[in-house]
Amino acid sequence: MRLAIFDLDNTLIAGDSDHSWGKFLVAKKLVDAEVYARENDRFYQQYKAATLDIHEYLSFSLAPLTRYSLEELAAFHDEFMRDYIEPVMQPKALALLQQHRMQGDYLLIITATNSFVTHPIAKRLKVDDILASDAEIIDNCYTGKGTGTPCFQNGKVIRLQEWLKEKNITLEDAYFYSDSINDLPLLEQVPNPVAVDPDDRLEKVALERGWKIMSLRG
Numbered sequence: 199m200r201l202a203i204f205d206l207d208n209t210l211i212a213g214d215s216d217h218s219w220g221k222f223l224v225a226k227k228l229v230d231a232e233v234y235a236r237e238n239d240r241f242y243q244q245y246k247a248a249t250l251d252i253h254e255y256l257s258f259s260l261a262p263l264t265r266y267s268l269e270e271l272a273a274f275h276d277e278f279m280r281d282y283i284e285p286v287m288q289p290k291a292l293a294l295l296q297q298h299r300m301q302g303d304y305l306l307i308i309t310a311t312n313s314f315v316t317h318p319i320a321k322r323l324k325v326d327d328i329l330a331s332d333a334e335i336i337d338n339c340y341t342g343k344g345t346g347t348p349c350f351q352n353g354k355v356i357r358l359q360e361w362l363k364e365k366n367i368t369l370e371d372a373y374f375y376s377d378s379i380n381d382l383p384l385l386e387q388v389p390n391p392v393a394v395d396p397d398d399r400l401e402k403v404a405l406e407r408g409w410k411i412m413s414l415r416g
Contacts, residue, residue, distance in 0.1 A: 199367060202298040203358070203384075204325070205376035206316060209394045210295075212415060213286040215319060216311040217242045217258060222278045229262055245310075246397065248379050252331070252350040253260040256312065256343075260333050263314060263340035270341075275318055283319055290414040294375075295323060305368070308358060310350040310380070314340070329357050352383045379403070 207214040220238035223229045229256060244250040250358040263271060298305055305325040309316050313330040320328035331353075334345040347353045347360075362368065374381070379399040385391040393404035393411045404411050 200301075200303045201306060201369065201372040202303040203306045203372060203374040203388065204295075205374075205378065205381055205394075206307050206319065207311060208377040209375055209414070210288070210291045210307070210323060211286045211319070213282075214242065214245075214311075215283060215315050218282045218286075219315050219409070220259070221279060222274075222282055223262055223351060225273070228265075228274070240283075241294075245380065248351075248399070250350070250380075252310065252348040252353070253344070256331060256333075256348060259312060260314075260340060260342045260344065263333065264342040266329055266414065268335075268338055268340075271314065276313070279318060279322065280330050283322070287322075288414050290416070292323070294414065295325065296372070303373075306361075308349060308354050308374075308384070310348065310354070312344070327361075329354070329361055351380050353389055354381065354384045358384065358387075385409070 207216065214312045217238060220234060221408065224231045224235045240249060241255045241258065278411050290378045295305060307320050307325050307328040311329050311330060312333045314333050316330045317328060321382060329349050331348045331350065332345045334341045348354050349357050369388055372388045374385055374388040375392045376385060377394050377396050377400065379397055382403065391409045393400050393409055393416055395413050396404060396411060401411065
């Protein structure tokens with residue numbers, strides 16, 4: 199079985215679901231709007247600069263989940279999907295997923311964004327599985343802590359290797375599609391790395407190494 203692996207944010211969708219969830223929280227006044235918006239933007243700039251402390255960020259982004267029940271959070275997420283995620287769905291991305299699906303490939307999303315935000319998006323995209331930065335739940339409540347290895351930078355490689363061993367699947371002829379220099383460690387692991395609407399640093403690497411560059415926008 200051949201793997202087709204996809205980053206989520208700014209790859210399959212034309213935006214960042216993590217940052218957008220923060221904007222949703224601010225718009226709904228579920229957090230201190232001024233403080234949260236400022237910190238949300240600061241962390242997003244660090245992510246784009248590849249200087250993000252993922253543990254610090256997860257502590258920030260998971261904290262609001264502790265204030266609500268799973269049922270309340272599910273209702274919030276339904277609204278978030280409708281107003282923030284559906285508008286950034288990309289027809290070309292859906293077509294790419296379908297192309298791999300018709301070829302019999304196994305579709306896997308691997309994303310740094312936490313599992314609460316991303317699992318419903320993965321379900322909407324009808325992929326086979328997702329690896330995300332897992333958020334801890336105890337007694338049906340989010341604790342505000344991550345669990346396991348965060349799925350970020352080299353952590354994506356670690357999480358994928360664990361998953362491959364569990365599933366007894368290899369990276370033979372595998373694809374990985376990503377927009378971000380943060381994903382360079384994993385792009386270097388696959389036979390078919392693809393830079394999708396890449397940031398400037400990833401585009402430079404892709405050009406130097408002769409990797410495929412493509413766009414799913416428009």
